Amino acid sequence: MILVTGGAGFIGSNFVLDWLATRDEPVLNLDALTYAGNRANLAALESDARHVFVHGDIGDRALLDRLLAEHRPRAIVHFAAESHVDRSIHGPGAFIKTNVEGTFTLLEAARAHWSALEGEAKARFRFHHVSTDEVYGSLAPDAQAFTEDHAYEPNSPYSASKAASDHLVRAWHHTYGLPVHTTNCSNNYGPFHFPEKLIPLMIVNALAGKPLPIYGDGMQVRDWLYVGDHCSAIREVLERGRVGETYNVGGWNEMPNREIVSQVCALLDELRPSPAGPYARLVTHVKDRPGHDRRYAIDARKIERELGWRPAETFASGIRKTVQWYLDHADWVAAVQSGSYRDWVARNYDKRSA
Numbered sequence: 285m286i287l288v289t290g291g292a293g294f295i296g297s298n299f300v301l302d303w304l305a306t307r308d309e310p311v312l313n314l315d316a317l318t319y320a321g322n323r324a325n326l327a328a329l330e331s332d333a334r335h336v337f338v339h340g341d342i343g344d345r346a347l348l349d350r351l352l353a354e355h356r357p358r359a360i361v362h363f364a365a366e367s368h369v370d371r372s373i374h375g376p377g378a379f380i381k382t383n384v385e386g387t388f389t390l391l392e393a394a395r396a397h398w399s400a401l402e403g404e405a406k407a408r409f410r411f412h413h414v415s416t417d418e419v420y421g422s423l424a425p426d427a428q429a430f431t432e433d434h435a436y437e438p439n440s441p442y443s444a445s446k447a448a449s450d451h452l453v454r455a456w457h458h459t460y461g462l463p464v465h466t467t468n469c470s471n472n473y474g475p476f477h478f479p480e481k482l483i484p485l486m487i488v489n490a491l492a493g494k495p496l497p498i499y500g501d502g503m504q505v506r507d508w509l510y511v512g513d514h515c516s517a518i519r520e521v522l523e524r525g526r527v528g529e530t531y532n533v534g535g536w537n538e539m540p541n542r543e544i545v546s547q548v549c550a551l552l553d554e555l556r557p558s559p560a561g562p563y564a565r566l567v568t569h570v571k572d573r574p575g576h577d578r579r580y581a582i583d584a585r586k587i588e589r590e591l592g593w594r595p596a597e598t599f600a601s602g603i604r605k606t607v608q609w610y611l612d613h614a615d616w617v618a619a620v621q622s623g624s625y626r627d628w629v630a631r632n633y634d635k636r637s638a
């Protein structure tokens with residue numbers, strides 16, 4: 285089996301669902317169920333014996349040792365993290381705790397487990413670290429997209445904590461020989477995306493007739509990748525990636541935030557027109573994010589050259605599926621908009637005057 289950490293979050297749950305839909309190898313899913321973890325994402329696996337869910341923390345070494353000894357996974361795919369940049373600005377401590385200390389604890393447990401393996405089991409063990417393009421910092425408008433050799437220049441507490449975790453993973457390979465891969469991916473979107481992030485926030489706010497808050501001038505550029513394509517990239521690297529290597533993963537799809545919001549509004553106008561008029565009427569420019577990175581862009585040629593991976597979805601096809609998913613899953617949306625979600629929205633947006 286494989287051990288997945290953070291498999292109740294956005295990308296992790298998509299990964300677990302896709303994995304079990306395409307192969308029979310069981311998944312041990314370790315997740316602390318923070319505000320971002322949601323067992324409802326995994327409801328389709330409730331009676332599937334191939335999915336073993338454990339509610340626990342990657343910082344709990346005793347738990348990790350017990351799980352590794354009991355289940356003897358052939359690989360660890362490490363998603364668990366605090367992932368939201370705005371939350372890292374309000375409270376960086378949790379990011380250091382999980383992304384840095386938690387990854388350290390997981391690496392140490394993985395090293396002990398792998399060191400005790402022998403023969404074929406030892407040779408094929410892999411630790412796959414899921415990371416972000418944000419570790420490379422911000423690009424000028426005309427600069428080349430990030431390659432794997434780009435210097436690390438993280439600018440937010442979130443990206444600094446992910447950069448630290450990438451460095452730990454690299455060092456555990458270089459010093460101890462732990463067989464690792466790291467993938468650095470751009471912005472994902474798709475089903476089960478928690479509505480604190482740009483795309484799902486815009487969809488749920490628009491449907492509720494609430495303002496669509498664009499930070500600053502909205503001309504910040506991100507590269508967008510459908511989550512299923514990120515999951516297929518991880519599977520490729522896990523099976524065939526070179527040990528010790530990093531691979532950038534992206535959608536070849538750079539777009540400014542204003543354009544993203546405008547496309548979401550246009551799709552909602554088509555699929556769920558509002559009697560009050562076009563959804564774009566709700567767009568509001570609000571105070572910018574402190575330290576806001578202006579542009580990210582991914583050069584994903586290495587993973588294509590070495591492993592033949594390219595995204596299957598275009599932005600047009602992926603965003604249509606995504607908007608339709610939110611329209612079809614109003615219950616999921618209502619359930620995640622709990623008291624703590626409303627507290628977060630108030631905390632992040634109430635002081636951003638238009």
Ligand code: NAD
Pocket residue numbers: 289290291292293294295296314315316317318319320321322340341342343362363364365366367368382386414415416417446468469470471472473478
């Ligand atoms: P998410 O916030 O939706 O989910 C994170 C999951 O990790 C949650 O289920 C949460 O409960 C769990 N978790 C948090 N702390 C934990 C701990 N201490 N122990 C065990 N579980 C814990 O995040 P996501 O968007 O799914 O991102 C997953 C990974 O992918 C992260 O490492 C993130 O840095 C990386 N990534 C995300 C994106 C993106 O666009 N969302 C892009 C590139 C890379």
Ligand code: DAU
Pocket residue numbers: 367368369370415416417418469470471472480481482483485497498499500502504505506541573580
């Ligand atoms: O690049 C990969 C990263 O993408 C991942 O590592 C992170 O985990 C993930 O959260 C995401 O980070 P971003 O900060 O780019 O995503 P977010 O959806 O928070 O914001 C996308 C852009 O939209 C960013 O420029 C900020 C802007 N934005 C965001 C929100 C929530 C707004 O203009 N208004 C908003 O309300």
